[in-house]
Amino acid sequence: MIYQGKQKIWSDYQKEIPDDNWYYVRSCIRQNFFPASEKMFTEITRNVLGKDVYETPFHTTCGGIAYHCDTIPQETVMTIVARQFALMTEAGYENYCPSCITSFGNYAEILETWHEFPELEAKIREDLWKACKREFKKPKYLAHSSDLIYHWRNEIADKARYRLVDKETGEPLKIVEHIGCHYAKMFPHKAVGGAEYPYVLAGMVESWGGQVIDYPERRHCCGYGFRQYHVKANRGYSISNTHKKFESMEPYHPDAIITNCPGCPYFLDRWQYVIAEQTGKTYGRGGYGIPVLTYEELAGIVLGYDPWDLGLQLHQVAVEPLLDKIGIEYDPKAKYLGLNKEDLLRPELPTVLKCC
């Protein structure tokens, strides 16, 4: 691909991201999949960067999963979203930041729909008032939490303790960036870099010293696809998509994968175990897999947080080879100790995929 062409497209798709005062809403599933990621987002933004990031326990699901599974109509989703906006308005914020990619796509779709069909927005306002006597203002700015980390990537780089380089050779680590489908594929102009060349994760990797890998199936879905995975009979389709991506990236020998979606890191991580059990094949060096990290986890790594406080022990694919390559200090014995230092016991090891 022509580098100058990419540069031009990236410059066409830059979005305005305010520097402070964000209303943050968590994902339904991320806290189960990679529980430290959202905690790390608030830790980094509030305590490391000193930003005002507010969240409320009254926030609920955005309805995105049910909407994309065709189980609830869009008007219902809109009323749920209207309530979230009402909570933001009541808290005195105007910048809305969802942690989930599907939520981000959902909010973008609803705001765009209300823009095109104001009568629908009026109806939803009425429905919300009837349901819970709330009113709302639409957010001035909508940005995904990865947009914010992208926006502050250089500040993080300035405070970083580690760089994404091989400590032995000094070479940048080869990183695959995987963007959630609902981030840019539905509304490219809402994304940093558009749908073809989203720069949100690539920008982080470059700022933190790594090298982004360009491979043929780079923009292919991770394979989650709600209706593929949630119906067991369709799971072969889900894993086949993931397999296709790994087959495509394998010749480039990536050191890690960074993602910005709730489902992608989970499926790219866990399906490596299933692919290994089904085919006997692993994609990392020496029988290991390719570690899959969320952008908060990667930010936490470069900032020098303890890998076990980042929840990296909850990944299926062992992260130790990556940590060793960067030269990160960690205590292997503390891997399965809880926050209260209580032993969490050891998981059963896979038969093919090598784990530490």
Place this chain on the structure above:
Amino acid sequence: MMDFGFSLSKSSTLNLDTADLSLYKKLCELSPDARTCMACGSCSATCTAGPFSGMSVRKVILDLQRGRDVKAMVQGCMLCGKCIMVCPRGINTRNLILNLCKIYDR
């Protein structure tokens, strides 16, 4: 091998930098309407031969766009022309298949 209750399909990884698209380009010279296909599958749904021979005009075009050989599939076409009648883009699919046969015969 562990049984998970679902299985893996063969990887259909595509590298457009290395795929040989010469066959598709030749076809587009003879049947430019091939470029207007939106892969809706109406042609395949109405195909009489498809269930027996594996012929699918939609798959033929998609495979050509991915640099794959389609000779075996094309040989399963009976040239009945039902697919022309249902194509929402008005592609002359029978002519497209005939042109493809000519390219293979050369």
